[in-house]
Amino acid sequence: MSFDYTTSLGAAKFENPIFTASGCASSGKELSQFFDLRELGALVTKSIMIKPRSGRATPRMAETASGMLNSIGLQGPGIDIFLEKDIPWLQEQGVSTVVSIAGESVDDYGILARKMRSVTGVKALEVNISCPNVENRGMVFACNPVTARAAIEAVRRNIGGELPIIAKLSPDVTNIVEIAEEVVAAGADALALINTVLGMVIDTNTMRPKLAGKTGGLSGPAIRPVAVRAIYQVHAALPHVSILGMGGVTNGREALELILAGASAVSIGTANFGNPTATMLVKSELQELLIAKGFNSLQEAVGYAHRAESQ
Numbered sequence: 001m002s003f004d005y006t007t008s009l010g011a012a013k014f015e016n017p018i019f020t021a022s023g024c025a026s027s028g029k030e031l032s033q034f035f036d037l038r039e040l041g042a043l044v045t046k047s048i049m050i051k052p053r054s055g056r057a058t059p060r061m062a063e064t065a066s067g068m069l070n071s072i073g074l075q076g077p078g079i080d081i082f083l084e085k086d087i088p089w090l091q092e093q094g095v096s097t098v099v100s101i102a103g104e105s106v107d108d109y110g111i112l113a114r115k116m117r118s119v120t121g122v123k124a125l126e127v128n129i130s131c132p133n134v135e136n137r138g139m140v141f142a143c144n145p146v147t148a149r150a151a152i153e154a155v156r157r158n159i160g161g162e163l164p165i166i167a168k169l170s171p172d173v174t175n176i177v178e179i180a181e182e183v184v185a186a187g188a189d190a191l192a193l194i195n196t197v198l199g200m201v202i203d204t205n206t207m208r209p210k211l212a213g214k215t216g217g218l219s220g221p222a223i224r225p226v227a228v229r230a231i232y233q234v235h236a237a238l239p240h241v242s243i244l245g246m247g248g249v250t251n252g253r254e255a256l257e258l259i260l261a262g263a264s265a266v267s268i269g270t271a272n273f274g275n276p277t278a279t280m281l282v283k284s285e286l287q288e289l290l291i292a293k294g295f296n297s298l299q300e301a302v303g304y305a306h307r308a309e310s311q
């Protein structure tokens with residue numbers, strides 16, 4: 001019997017479970033020099049906002065033990081140019097695509113969703129709610145159940161049709177299950193866990209913060225246990241809601257950890273910077289591991305750590 005590597009997030013179906021993580025592969029052009037992007041379960045684009053943005057002040061990257069801290073911010077061309085240039089390119093190449101959007105207000109999310117309505121050939125919409133809400137003292141949408149819900153409701157109301165919504169949550173909360181329940185009630189079909197963890201580095205020579213923005217998002221292997229914990233908790237509470245897992249995955253064994261915790265697919269972010277073919281390595285290693293462990297399909301392994309516990 002051949003191994004079934006397909007997966008789904010809500011109603012969206014994918015040939016395999018390995019995706020890029022938003023912000024770590026732009027719109028795919030750079031990575032396409034290294035491998036055929038059609039080999040990805042999906043390419044997740046950098047979060048796009050309404051207007052063009054140049055991101056935050058430099059320096060905006062710092063290395064940390066087993067990870068990196070970035071305060072790039074949501075740099076990008078704005079949704080109109082993105083839809084005019086990047087989406088047609090991805091469609092011409094036949095790339096399975098998930099578009100990530102981000103807003104600064106609830107209305108922004110509604111406007112972005114409306115713009116996505118007429119776009120065909122996109123598999124799902126990832127909604128990044130880990131951004132500051134300018135209407136509420138810069139409080140991150142995803143860190144408060146009321147604003148998290150409002151942002152996802154605005155997308156649901158405006159998206160029309162069947163485009164599945166994947167709500168991307170922040171780990172910087174006391175109870176991630178509470179936020180997950182709110183966004184699912186608001187109409188999210190699936191969840192992406194986790195965005196970066198808020199961190200800070202101080203340069204002991206200058207004795208000042210290393211990043212111009214002072215704080216930044218921590219990513220890479222350092223955050224993998226946080227991702228595994230968040231995925232495990234949310235899968236336990238909402239076993240029927242599919243999860244796109246991410247956080248520090250660099251090889252097949254680490255991807256398997258997220259799958260066993262409850263992820264139906266895995267995004268690779270920071271690892272692409274050191275190795276542009278990291279996704280392809282993870283894809284083949286994970287499949288080999290699943291077969292070696294006796295699974296006939298990826299689906300059988302999703303959330304297995306929960307089942308094993310009760311046996």
Ligand SMILES: Cc1cc2nc3c(=O)[nH]c(=O)nc-3n(C[C@H](O)[C@H](O)[C@H](O)COP(=O)(O)O)c2cc1C
Nearest residue numbers: 021022023047128194195219220247248268269270
């Ligand atoms: C340089 C950089 C830029 C990122 N930009 C975005 C973004 O635009 N939207 C988003 O939802 N997440 C963004 N992220 C978060 C990643 O998608 C991912 O959730 C996180 O880095 C954890 O995965 P990793 O450890 O594999 O990188 C970014 C991460 C990095 C390192």
